[in-house]
Amino acid sequence: MSEELAIDGGPPVRSSFLPYAKQTIEDDDVEAVVAALRSDWLTTGPRVEEFEHAFAEYVGTRHAVAYSSGTAALHGTTFAAGLGEGDEVVVPAMTFAASAACAVYVGATPVLADVEPGTLNLDPAELERALTARTRAVVVVHYAGIPANMESIGDIARRAGLVVIEDAAHAIGARMRDQLVGTIGDMAVFSLHPAKQLTAGEGGIVTTDDEQLASRLRRFRNHCMDTSGREREESGGHAYTIEELGFNYRLTDIQAALGLSQLRKLDRFLERRRELAALYDHLLAHRNDLMLPVVPDETTPAWHLYVVRLVLERLDADRDAIFRALRAENIGVNVHYKPVHLLGFYRRLLDVAEGSYPAAEDAYRRILTLPLFPSMKDDDVVSVVRALDKVLSRSSRLADRLAS
Numbered sequence: 001m002s003e004e005l006a007i008d009g010g011p012p013v014r015s016s017f018l019p020y021a022k023q024t025i026e027d028d029d030v031e032a033v034v035a036a037l038r039s040d041w042l043t044t045g046p047r048v049e050e051f052e053h054a055f056a057e058y059v060g061t062r063h064a065v066a067y068s069s070g071t072a073a074l075h076g077t078t079f080a081a082g083l084g085e086g087d088e089v090v091v092p093a094m095t096f097a098a099s100a101a102c103a104v105y106v107g108a109t110p111v112l113a114d115v116e117p118g119t120l121n122l123d124p125a126e127l128e129r130a131l132t133a134r135t136r137a138v139v140v141v142h143y144a145g146i147p148a149n150m151e152s153i154g155d156i157a158r159r160a161g162l163v164v165i166e167d168a169a170h171a172i173g174a175r176m177r178d179q180l181v182g183t184i185g186d187m188a189v190f191s192l193h194p195a196k197q198l199t200a201g202e203g204g205i206v207t208t209d210d211e212q213l214a215s216r217l218r219r220f221r222n223h224c225m226d227t228s229g230r231e232r233e234e235s236g237g238h239a240y241t242i243e244e245l246g247f248n249y250r251l252t253d254i255q256a257a258l259g260l261s262q263l264r265k266l267d268r269f270l271e272r273r274r275e276l277a278a279l280y281d282h283l284l285a286h287r288n289d290l291m292l293p294v295v296p297d298e299t300t301p302a303w304h305l306y307v308v309r310l311v312l313e314r315l316d317a318d319r320d321a322i323f324r325a326l327r328a329e330n331i332g333v334n335v336h337y338k339p340v341h342l343l344g345f346y347r348r349l350l351d352v353a354e355g356s357y358p359a360a361e362d363a364y365r366r367i368l369t370l371p372l373f374p375s376m377k378d379d380d381v382v383s384v385v386r387a388l389d390k391v392l393s394r395s396s397r398l399a400d401r402l403a404s
Contacts, residue, residue, distance in 0.1 A: 003390075003394065005325055005328065005329075005390070005391065005394055005398070006325070006328040006329045006330075007324060007325045007328035007329075007398075012328060012329045012330045013329040013330065013331070013383055013386050013387040013390060014329065014330035014331065014383050014387070015330070016330060017330045017332055018330060018331055018332050018371045018376075018380055018383065018384070019332040019371060019373075020195075020305075020332045020333060020334040020369050020370070020371045020372070021194070021195035021371070021372070021373050022194075022195075022373045022375065023194040023195075023199050023373075024269065024373065024374045024375050026265075028261055029258055029261045029262060031261075032257040032258060032260065032261040033254055033257050033258050033261075035257065036253050036254045036256075036257035037254060039253065041230070041253045042252060042253055042254060043250060043251075043252040043253055043254075044222075044228055044229050044230050044250055044253075045230060045253040046230075046253070047253040047256040047257050047260065048066055048250075048251055048252075048253055048256040050256070050260060051066060051200075051205075051251075051256040051257075051259050051260045051263070052064040052065060052066050052205070054260055054263055055190075055205055055207070055259075055263060056207060058263060058266070059172075059180055059182045059183060059188075059207050060180055060182075060183050061182065061183055061188075061207040061208060061209050062208070062209045062211070062214070063207065063208050063209070063210075063211070063213075063214035063217075064205050064206065064207045065205065065206045065208075065214055065217040065218050065221070066203060066204070066205045066221075066251040066256065066259075067203065067204040067205065067206065067221050067249045067250075067251060068202065068203060068204070068221075068248075068249045068250060068251055069191075069193075069202055069203060069204050069249075070098065070169045070189060070190070070191030070192070070193060070203070070204035071098040071101065071102070071204070072204055072221070072247070072249035073189045073190075073191075073204030073205060073206050073249075074098055074099065074101070074102035074139075074165070074167065074189050074204070075101075075102050075105045075106070075220075075247070075249070076206055076217045076220050076221060076249065077102065077165045077187045077189060077206060077217070078102045078103055078105065078106045078108065078137070078165070079106055079216065079217075079220045079246075080187065080206075080213045080216040080217045080220065081136070081137055081163040081165070081186070081187070081213070083103065083106050083107075083108045083136055083137055083163075084106055084107045084108060085107040085108070086108075086134060087103075087107075087108040087109070087134060087135075087136040087137070088108065088109050088110075088111045088132060088134045088135045088136065089102075089103035089108050089109070089110050089111065089135075089136065089137045089138065089139060090110075090111050090112075090113050090122075090127055090130045090131070090135060090137070090138040090139070090162075091103065091110045091111070091112055091113070091138075091139045091141075091340065092112070092113060092114075092115050092121065092122040092139075092140075092141050092143075092360075093112040093113065093114055093115060093339045093340055093341060093357040093359075093360035093361075094115045094120050094141075094143065094337060094339055094340075094357075094359075094360040094363060094364070095139075095141045095143070095167065095337060095340060096169070096336075096337055097340060097343060097345075097346070098169075099139050099141055099167050099340075100112070100139075100340050100346060102139070102165075103137075103139075104349070108136070108137075109134075109350075110340070110346075110350070111130050111132075111135070112130070112340055112341055112350065112352065112356075112357060113126040113127050113129070113130040113357075114126040114357040114358065114359045114360055115143070115357075115359050115360050115363070116149075116359065117359045117362075117363070118294035119143065119146055119148070119149075119294050119295075119296060120143045120144070120307075120359075120360075120363055121140075121141065121142065121143050121146065121147075121148035121149065122138075122140055122141065122148055122149075122153065123359070124149055124152035124153050124156060127153060127156055128156050131156075131160055135160060135162060136162065136163060137162055137163040137164070137165060138153065138157055138162050138163075138164055138165070139165045139167050140153055140164060140165070140166050140167065140185065141167040141169075141170075142166065142167070142168050142170055142171035142174060142181055142302075143170065144170055144293065144301070144303070144304055144305040144306070144307050144336070145170040145171045145174050145197075145301045145302035145303045145304040145305065146171075146174070146293065146294075146295055146296070146299065146301045147171065147174050147175070147176045147181050147296070147299045147300075147301070149296070150166075150176060150184045150185070151176075154184065154185075163186050163187075164184070164185035164186050164187075165185055165186065165187050165188070165189065166181065166182060166184060166185040166187070166188035166189065167188075167189055168181050168182050168188045168189060168190050169189060169190060169191035169193075169196065169204075169304075170191075170196070170302065170304035170305065171190075171301075171302045171304065172190050172196070172197050172198065172266070172302055173197060173266060173267070173270045173302040174299070174300060174301055174302035175299065175300040176298065176299050177298050177299075181302070182207045183207070183209075186208065186210060186213065187206055187207070187208045187210075187213060187217075188206065188207045188208070189204055189205075189206050190204060190205050190206075190207070191203075191204055192204060192205065192255070192259055195304070195373075196304060197266060197269055197270060197273070197302055197304060198259065198262035198263055198266050198269065199258065199259070199262060200251065200255035200256065200258050200259035200262070201254075201255050201258055202255065203251050203255050203259065205251075205259075219244075219246060220244075220246045220247065220249070221246070221247065221248075221249035221250055222246060222248070222249075222250060223242060223246040223247065223248060224242050224243065224244045224245060224246030225240045225241075225242055225246070226240055226241050226242070226243070227239075227240045268374075269374045270302060270303075272374040272376075273302070273303040273304075273372060273373075273374060274300075274301075274303055276303070276306070276372050276376055276378075276381055277293075277301070277303045277306055277372065279378060279381045280292075280306055280370065280372075280381060280384075280385070283381065283382065283385045284308070284385060284388070287388070287389075287392070288311065288314060289310065289311045289314040289315055289392055290308050290309065290310065290311060290388070290392075291308065291309040291310075291311060291366075292308055293306060293307055293308070303372060305336055305369050305372065306369065306370045306372040307336060307367050307368070307369050307370075308367070308368055308370060309363060309366040309367055309368075310322060310366045310367075310368065311366075312365065312366060315392065315395040316395045316396040316398070317395040317396075317398035318365070319335075319365055319366055319367070319368065321395075321398045322368070322391055322392070322395065322398065323335065323368065325391045325398055326368070326387055326388070326391055329387040329390065329391065330387075331370075331371065331383070331384055331387045331388075332371055333368045333369060333370060333371070334368075334369040335364075335367055335368065335369060336367070336369050337364075338364055339357060339360040339361055339364055341354075341356060341357060342354065342361070342364070370384055371384055
């Protein structure tokens with residue numbers, strides 16, 4: 001293999017680009033969507049309810065309520081919990097912005113807490129430190145599909161009387177001991193985005209065992225109407241009322257058909273993700289300039305993302321230079337995420353200085369998301385590792401290139 005980096009004009013490790021994520025759509029998925037298109041209901045019909053029942057059964061909760069996106073579903077949880085102006089919601093600093101936005105949407109204030117240096121999940125000690133008399137809820141993110149420390153977080157939440165919202169957008173199928181993620185908090189939100197373990201094209205879904213929360217979640221996604229269009233059609237009536245402000249966050253029957261088809265093979269998708277993660281672990285174990293994902297004992301990740309951290313003290317180039325070099329080798333690395341308080345809107349909203357969340361900020365300087373999706377071949381993982389070996393071994397050349 002040539003030592004010349006592709007970013008300097010050498011041949012790339014791969015001839016075609018390997019994205020960090022990609023949906024797996026099979027013939028039965030297409031057939032399910034076509035059947036929905038040919039049915040009488042394209043939205044608010046029977047397939048949504050069927051998908052919700054199947055999803056709740058898979059996770060092991062009494063209720064599942066489908067939404068048009070994971071962000072909409074998060075908004076639904078803060079509404080259902082009755083959060084509003086004057087309330088505070090603790091959110092990990094290392095997460096996608098939607099985890100904090102769901103508090104802002106209802107007039108509450110997100111209060112950030114730092115993450116564990118190993119897992120990058122919410123640090124229970126930092127949660128406790130963030131509590132005030134106004135704290136009403138905590139959003140717990142299972143980062144990359146690795147379960148957070150729900151036992152310690154749950155103990156703190158119970159003592160403080162907090163609503164626990166699991167942001168399980170990364171984590172369908174993840175387990176803590178024998179308990180699936182999504183059954184531990186008061187509500188849990190899953191994402192149906194194409195990058196996730198199963199997709200409905202776009203969408204989100206909330207699980208809960210609480211009948212009252214489920215009822216509020218269902219109303220909120222449909223303008224807070226007290227009846228749905230399908231209920232009125234089946235009863236032959238027309239009347240409805242609206243007592244609170246809601247949104248149009250409905251999932252369509254077309255999307256539900258795809259989601260239901262994907263759900264039937266979720267275990268196969270998860271198993272393949274775990275095989276790929278194990279292969280990365282094996283092939284990257286020799287590198288002393290990478291920190292591999294930290295998986296706590298008695299947990300089974302869902303591996304939405306495989307995130308490594310650069311040991312920059314052993315390298316001559318920074319993360320962004322290495323990112324660009326790997327992209328030139330046709331490896332679709334990504335970065336998940338820039339800490340919330342470093343984003344312009346939240347920097348202004350929260351008035352939090354850089355340096356306030358050192359674990360999240362240090363991780364952000366180092367993290368790279370490697371490609372991982374069920375249709376990847378073992379040889380694809382090998383090519384990623386070859387590119388890492390090539391680029392990291394030439395990090396001094398990258399540093400010289402940037403300096404010139």
